Amino acid sequence: MDKEWQARKSSQEILETVDSDDRYDFDFHDLDRVQRRLKQRHVQMIAIAGTVGTGLFLGSGNALQVAGPLGALIAYALVGTVAYSSLCCIGEMTTWAPISGTFPHYAARWVDPAFGFAVGWNYFYANATSVPVEISAAVILLTFWDKDASHAAIYTAVIAILVCAINVFGVRYFGESEFFFSIVKLILIISLLLTGLIVDLGGGPDHERIGFKFWINPGAVNRAHLVEDAGADRFLAILNVIIQAAFSFQGMELVCIAASETENPRRNIRKAVRRVFWRIVIFYMLGVLMIGLLVRYDNPALLSRVGTAAQSPFVIAMNAAGIKAFPHVVNAAIFTSAFSAGSSYLFASSRVLYGLSIRGQAPKIFAYTTKNGLPLAAVLATSAFALMAFMTVSAGAETVFNWFVNIVTTGGFIGWFSINLTYVFFHRGMKAQGYDLTKNVYNNPFQPYLAYWGIGWTLFFILMNGYAVFFKFESSLFLTAYINIPIFAALYFGYKFVYKTRIWKPLEMDFVTGIPTVEETEMPPEPPVTVLEKIADVLF
Incomplete structure (x- = not known):
């Protein structure tokens, strides 16, 4: 304890040399007005909602068609490890500091205020733009039943209003909706896996035993048809799916963004992070393996891009x-998934905007909260992005809309990169100041090597996002694939130039100010008594 106290004292003395500058003042505890209304079951299901989505139900078909069953499995497995490393990093930092602003604030607090500014605004506009994308996807899913294109504007308006209303009503309503949607996803994916296994073993109406025959003919790995060498071409096919799979896994960090509004955040975040690994293995890996057993990668139906259940493998x-x-059951479930994703992106981006505001890196108006702790101004500002969904109704505007979406798609990769990089700084600072990392509520024994793994691969994703354009160069595709990199750099260096910020040294990092203690956030756990409570404790 003496060593830890001395480290805190040393850190505080260093911080006092810059406390006249409010950009280095992290004591915003009294300004944070959100309330802890999410329960344990909400948090656990939010973690599932961020793990399983349209990327598995629809996007996995394109992965199978591009790289074949083994290629798709390799790609999803690799990206799963990167997603897990990122979640472990943000999980450990969040259990230490379960406060508003989440990883953009951690970046400002432990790396560089300019880095936190750039990370926060990058994550905000990337997620806010994803709201109308998911609304448009939900409208497309409705065309599975209603082919009349004239109804698109009506569906868009109704879905946009409902997505925004769930967030405007408050975090409790958001939590309940995510709980319901996650239950639907769980039932669907478990049903699909069991049914797929039965069909593969010959239990379907045609009683054909499939086994692994599609791995033999047409083969385990498809070719990308970009180069003549067969081995290199198959590698490029897997690389293509790696980039796609990375998009499918984005959103897992949502469970930690909700920490400042969660009951017993440290205990619940720890449990959620620990269980996500098994959810990745069970749902994604088994899901991708199953479709590789059941569908040939050269099946013409996989080329469908209708955006409904018809293209689901x-x-x-x-x-x-x-x-x-x-088909009808799957389409309905995928519709709830798209709706849930739109609501989740709105929640995440509004909370990041609120966190930026209370720390002086966004206009102060976005720090306004209601008496119930809802950051209403930030929610309403983010909800305005939903109006962009109407651009897809017009053929001319849809092209502009797709361009804008493609420009910010690397925002999620940059978010993962910043999480892993911030953790490396966090780990180094904690060690330098004498903290025992194993005493944190959540600690992964493979750190900081998991973070290094995440940094390397997320940099790879960012740089290789548009690799295909170099085989057949198109300036528009190159621009949309890489323009977000200079945008992020402009945010970082612009803020750094204006405010003259600097990178924190290990002994300068503040791990205390404005962070509630374990005693302030955690209530004693209530052990389950009834059978239903014991089952719920295992599941949630």
């Missing part, structure tokens, strides 16, 4: 097996 497999009821 699970539906294609069930139709081939003669099970005709699945």
